[in-house]
Amino acid sequence: MSEQGILLESGTNELELLAVLINDQPFGINVAKVQSIQQYDQKSIAILPNKVPGVLGMLLYRNKTIPVMDLAQILDIEETIEYEREIVVVTEFNNSVNGFKVSGVRRIYRISWKDLVPLDQTIGDTNCFTGSVSIEGDQILVVDLEHILSTIFPDLIIEDVSEENLIKNERITRDQLQIIFTDDSSTIRTGVSRALKSAGFSNITEFENGFQTLQHLEMNFGNGEQDLSKVVLISDIEMPQMDGLTLCKNVKQNSNLKNIFTIMFSSLINKQMIAKCNAVKADNYVTKPETNQLIQLLDELCIGSAD
Known part of the structure; x- marks a missing residue:
């Protein structure tokens, strides 16, 4: 999965987005940051004694422990739809590996950066998003994982x-x-x-x-x-x-x-x-x-x- 980005030529102003779902609403994650997709198993999550808001706990992943964050909780979205098989998207950026729990995944889209529209700051706190893009009739908000990580683990940014x-x-x-x-x-x-x-x-x-x-x-x-x-x-x-x-x-x-x-x-x-x-x-x-x-x-x- 993490090698998808190499398919893109350099300097074409393109990116690949993984569309993930929260309550059937699609959100975009840059494929270049995605290392793998795992099925979420609550039993495999070790709960931290001093709970950090948005962090579900630690997951043993490829012989190392990584934090798993609840993207719905971080984005302040109430989950009203139950999914039988929830997903953990494992990312790697800033020399750090982290997991983000989502309801599910849809597919990968290839788009141009010029089609990504920055969000209007007057509508509220939009720091968690890089911008939005219209794909196949859906308005997809692209998640700024760096900003999210900076609010939880500032030293990583x-x-x-x-x-x-x-x-x-x-x-x-x-x-x-x-x-x-x-x-x-x-x-x-x-x-x-x-x-x-x-x-x-x-x-x-x-x-x-x-x-x-x-x-x-x-x-x-x-x-x-x-x-x-x-x-x-x-x-x-x-x-x-x-x-x-x-x-x-x-x-x-x-x-x-x-x-x-x-x-x-x-x-x-x-x-x-x-x-x-x-x-x-x-x-x-x-x-x-x-x-x-x-x-x-x-x-x-x-x-x-x-x-």
């Missing part, structure tokens, strides 16, 4: 900056590095920007999707007259409108933008995704939540530009 990385080398001018940071999650943007600024990287411009970022880069650096040696693009991969791989592909194919150092900063970095990053000519990649590795990589760029 944003890593604290180490004291070692707070120390600045005299040759490094961190504040002179122009960082373009793109992530559709406001939680991630706020946390990562705060971490980078605490280390002295103060020149950060934020965007919430690849389309906005590409417009900014073309407008501000597209004439080929600017020095790009101190410009860095840090981009998530999963984003509505335009994903990070497609953004990187467009940047590297533009003769006036191709020298912008591009870092893919994603929870999806694995062997298959590294191959996709290389295919679109990304300069490097860092797995969330390894903020310290990101800072070390930025420091290498600062030293290089100062020499």
